[in-house]
Amino acid sequence: MENLLETFNERRGELWSELLDHLGISIISLLIAMVIAIPLAIWVVRHPKVAEIGLQVAGVLQTIPSLALLGLLIPLVGIGTTPAIIALVIYALLPIFQNTYLGISEIDPAIEEAADAFGMSKMRKLFKVELPMARPAIVSGIRTAMVLIIGTATLAALIGAGGLGTFILLGIDRNDMPLIIIGTISAALLSIILSLLIRWFERAKPWQSLVGLAILVVLLGGGGIYSAYANQQQTVTIAGKLGSEPEILINMYKELIEDENPDINVELKPNFGKTTFLYNAVKNDQIDIYPEFTGTVLETLIDDESIDTQGLSEEETYNQAKEKLQEQDQLTLLEPMSYNNAYALAVKDEFKEEEQLESISDLSNIQSDIQAGMTLEFIDREDGLRGIEDLYNLDFETSSMEPALRYQAIDDGRVNLIDAYSTDSELREYGLSILDDDKGLFPKYQGAPLMSTEFADENPQVVEALDKLGGKITEEEMQEMNYEVNVEDETPANVAHSYLTDNGLLEEDE
Known part of the structure; x- marks a missing residue:
């Protein structure tokens, strides 16, 4: 209470x-x-x-x-x-x-x-x-x-x-x-x-x-x-997917853009639920920018069945994503950040030690004992459970769960294997370890601002501001920021501001 x-x-x-x-x-x-x-x-x-x-x-x-x-x-x-x-x-x-x-x-x-x-x-x-x-x-x-x-x-x-x-x-x-x-x-x-x-x-x-x-x-x-009518400034609308990480990123975008050009007013729309909602919104000029991932572009948003992301480097994944977005929908993907928020399979630390697990291949020895809880999206993806079953020749019992519920389930012992993102704060919060993707199934997922090419051409100052994040933020830094929001109850705006000032991307508050 x-x-x-x-x-x-x-x-x-x-x-x-x-x-x-x-x-x-x-x-x-x-x-x-x-x-x-x-x-x-x-x-x-x-x-x-x-x-x-x-x-x-x-x-x-x-x-x-x-x-x-x-x-x-x-x-x-x-x-x-x-x-x-x-x-x-x-x-x-x-x-x-x-x-x-x-x-x-x-x-x-x-x-x-x-x-x-x-x-x-x-x-x-x-x-x-x-x-x-x-x-x-x-x-x-x-x-x-x-x-x-x-x-x-x-x-x-x-x-x-x-x-x-x-x-x-x-x-x-x-x-x-x-x-x-x-x-x-x-x-x-x-x-x-x-x-x-x-x-x-x-x-x-x-x-x-x-x-x-x-x-x-x-x-x-x-x-x-x-x-x-109260505000006649140019307004840039930035949206983000559901979760702490997108909300942290869009707050960074807002501060960088307004610092570069004080005449621009940035409106944030956090916590959209689905990737396709945001993608359609940016294509139809309902929003101007949202953070997307290079792997998601190639696996979900590009209508080209010939694309094979398996084994691609981070640079190759980004270049393909950028090129295909421009060809298909005249959209621009700016330079990505450093961290790779890839799909992963995670287990409790004690379970990993008990079963001597290091990689996904090691799961073949305990298939009959696996009770997996995974998101519906992961279960249905070729770079998710389908790909794991084919590439690693695995077959285990799996229940579909909402993203947050699967962490509760593994913490309560109802499941012993879940899908995760490599920057999830819950990995630290619940004492989980990621299994090595030793056969290289999961594509690279680097975050980058996505916008229409027309918007990018008309707003070079916005592009210049957002490019400051290119090559920044490591996986450890992103996981720590997620932890501060999800566990320590810091606001995404404060966490974003602290990162920008601590790393010299914004001047310190006087």
């Missing part, structure tokens, strides 16, 4: 900011869904066959996995709040549409006939009879949609839209339970408060509802208008 309160006090400013983002995305999505679903449901009441089709379509849309939907939307509308709102609107359509349709269509026919007997027009009957009688069902659908939106909106953090999902995803990645609890409780409280607010709207008089709605619009829109 003490740790929870301490984390809350440290991050309450961030919490308030993310809470407002979450609230804004949720309410805007709900309002758009209502504007679409309620009139459409009213219209199809008179067209039962169309209503059936509409319900089927809305139901099918709701079955699309949210992460897949976000991935499909990024190439079309970019990153940030736009794809998040579109996805949330899609998920909210079914409960609002269905409840509105059922609420009106199930009104007693005798009441409908009585309204007709009084000579009411269709419009007057709708507003005086049908909508008032269907109101409880409609409001119930809206409340269901709101709860659904609040929960699903946590994934908006994966595409740079912010929200309470930032706390949850960061907590999972860093194995920080207080962050997860704060994000989860905040989302639950927000859902309860908005549910009560919707109930108030149901009981309020029309003029009160309009005033309340106007206040919400002003509150939600004011911040966006202020942000758009």
